[in-house]
Amino acid sequence: MSAGEKSVSISTAGVVARPESVVPARAPAVKQRKLPDLRRWLSPIGLVLLWQAASSTGVLPPDKLASPATVFRSAYELVVDGQLVDAFLVSLSRVAVGFVIGAVVGGALGLVSGLSRWGERLLDPPVQMLRTLPHLGLIPLFILWFGIGEEPKLALVAAGVAFPLYLNLHAGIRQTDPALLEAARVLGYTRLDRVVHVVLPSAVPQTLVGLRIALGTAWLSLIVGEQINADAGIGYLINNAREFLRTDVVVVGLLVYALLGLSTDALVRALERRVLRWRAR
Amino acid sequence: MAGAVRIRGLVKDFGPRRVLAGLDLDVAEGEFVALLGRSGCGKSTLLRILAGLDPDVEGTFTVPERVSVAFQQPRLLPWRRVWRNISLGLRGVGRQRDKHRAVAERALAEVRLADHADAWPLTLSGGEAQRVSLARALVREPELLLLDEPFGALDALTRLAMHHLVEQLWREHRPAVLFVTHDVDEALLLADRVVVLDEGRIVAEHHVDLPRPRRRASFADLRVEVLSDLGVDDVEAA
Numbered sequence: 001m002s003a004g005e006k007s008v009s010i011s012t013a014g015v016v017a018r019p020e021s022v023v024p025a026r027a028p029a030v031k032q033r034k035l036p037d038l039r040r041w042l043s044p045i046g047l048v049l050l051w052q053a054a055s056s057t058g059v060l061p062p063d064k065l066a067s068p069a070t071v072f073r074s075a076y077e078l079v080v081d082g083q084l085v086d087a088f089l090v091s092l093s094r095v096a097v098g099f100v101i102g103a104v105v106g107g108a109l110g111l112v113s114g115l116s117r118w119g120e121r122l123l124d125p126p127v128q129m130l131r132t133l134p135h136l137g138l139i140p141l142f143i144l145w146f147g148i149g150e151e152p153k154l155a156l157v158a159a160g161v162a163f164p165l166y167l168n169l170h171a172g173i174r175q176t177d178p179a180l181l182e183a184a185r186v187l188g189y190t191r192l193d194r195v196v197h198v199v200l201p202s203a204v205p206q207t208l209v210g211l212r213i214a215l216g217t218a219w220l221s222l223i224v225g226e227q228i229n230a231d232a233g234i235g236y237l238i239n240n241a242r243e244f245l246r247t248d249v250v251v252v253g254l255l256v257y258a259l260l261g262l263s264t265d266a267l268v269r270a271l272e273r274r275v276l277r278w279r280a281r
Numbered sequence: 282m283a284g285a286v287r288i289r290g291l292v293k294d295f296g297p298r299r300v301l302a303g304l305d306l307d308v309a310e311g312e313f314v315a316l317l318g319r320s321g322c323g324k325s326t327l328l329r330i331l332a333g334l335d336p337d338v339e340g341t342f343t344v345p346e347r348v349s350v351a352f353q354q355p356r357l358l359p360w361r362r363v364w365r366n367i368s369l370g371l372r373g374v375g376r377q378r379d380k381h382r383a384v385a386e387r388a389l390a391e392v393r394l395a396d397h398a399d400a401w402p403l404t405l406s407g408g409e410a411q412r413v414s415l416a417r418a419l420v421r422e423p424e425l426l427l428l429d430e431p432f433g434a435l436d437a438l439t440r441l442a443m444h445h446l447v448e449q450l451w452r453e454h455r456p457a458v459l460f461v462t463h464d465v466d467e468a469l470l471l472a473d474r475v476v477v478l479d480e481g482r483i484v485a486e487h488h489v490d491l492p493r494p495r496r497r498a499s500f501a502d503l504r505v506e507v508l509s510d511l512g513v514d515d516v517e518a519a
Contacts, residue, residue: 186332
């Protein structure tokens with residue numbers, strides 16, 4: 001579940017994704033929220049039951065994969081004794097700090113190269129070249145530059161965030177409808193007015209797409225980064241568990257990663273609904 | 282009466298193609314002039330030049346300080362509410378939001394959209410959006426209003442209502458109007474003067490000295506004349 005979702009983020013990390021139609025045709029006045037189709041839950045629940053059955057009958061030995069019941073119990077114990085919460089907070093703060101650094105860098109570069117012709121000439125070529133490097137492949141260099149403490153982990157997250165944000169912000173600004181800019185000019189908008197009321201708002205949908213990709217990449221970068229000599233965080237929890245063949249704890253860690261990824265994604269989608277509420281309803 | 286627009290020897294080339302070939306035109310203050318012509322005759326280009334959107338020309342022209350444009354598409358900012366679309370770009374009203382709001386609401390009332398101030402532009406119909414676009418152009422109290430086929434994309438019934446509205450707004454605000462269209466009836470209904478453009482030159486001019494509001498029957502003869510200026514002689518077909 002987590003692996004599948006994250007690997008999608010890798011392949012799109014350097015890609016400018018399209019926002020789902022910037023100005024959609026007029027939608028029906030009331031969008032009906034459909035109830036989830038419960039039948040879609042049949043196979044996932046069936047798989048978990050199958051997994052439990054395989055564990056109970058000894059087909060699946062616990063040193064390969066713990067049973068769902070054991071995973072659930074370990075999760076409960078880890079929460080109660082505080083280990084999971086501590087690890088969670090450490091990992092969360094790594095992502096948060098790395099994300100802020102990456103967002104500031106990617107956002108600033110995207111703004112400069114989007115808003116100024118010279119900025120684009122000077123900044124875009126090197127950024128486009130660098131983004132073809134798989135940023136996870138930079139780990140050896142980051143270890144040499146930053147050591148094996150917190151810094152390479154933050155740098156990895158920041159690099160994963162900066163590129164997709166830059167690309168989508170830049171593309172979003174460049175896609176501004178020239179007809180709207182013309183109208184703004186003849187209606188006496190100042191240059192600042194045009195940037196604030198025309199260019200930047202029209203770049204928002206694309207930037208939010210970039211934000212979602214960036215957050216996906218941020219979690220992926222964290223997971224990889226926490227394999228480097230972590231002494232705290234969920235990566236540490238998982239690596240430690242591996243030493244003792246605690247597959248139940250490994251699975252708990254993976255589930256937490258997955259939940260974190262899902263919840264930040266939901267956060268961005270909520271932000272989208274709020275910020276893009278001008279779209280036809 | 283001083284002129285609002287004065288154009289002398291205006292020439293505009295797009296590559297090897299000459300779009301405006303030494304055009305002369307005057308528009309008096311408060312005068313409503315319709316520019317008629319086939320597509321590609323240079324009428325929209327002329328409007329864009331007067332709006333300051335195409336600086337690369339030969340010849341001279343003067344326009345007043347405050348010029349507004351309403352385009353064929355309403356070109357509203359979809360992410361700003363209707364009243365903000367109107368008040369943005371408004372200068373000299375002071376910075377206070379509530380003042381801007383009041384000005385925008387008055388302008389909306391004039392185009393009979395007073396209760397749409399807080400709507401998002403994408404929720405408006407084509408005719409409503411075009412009325413907002415008119416309100417936005419007029420709220421600046423322009424001395425010259427440039428209309429670039431503003432009813433071209435509207436259905437026939439909405440067009441009729443818009444003709445009436447434009448005439449009324451023009452009477453109240455009295456800007457000079459340069460109205461680009463390829464619809465002869467529309468031009469004769471609204472304009473003091475109809476100017477026919479062909480290949481970048483003025484080929485005919487008609488003063489329409491008829492009382493307003495006009496009825497189509499009142500300008501049947503003039504219509505035949507203007508159509509023939511446009512190269513349409515088979516009036517039955519037109």
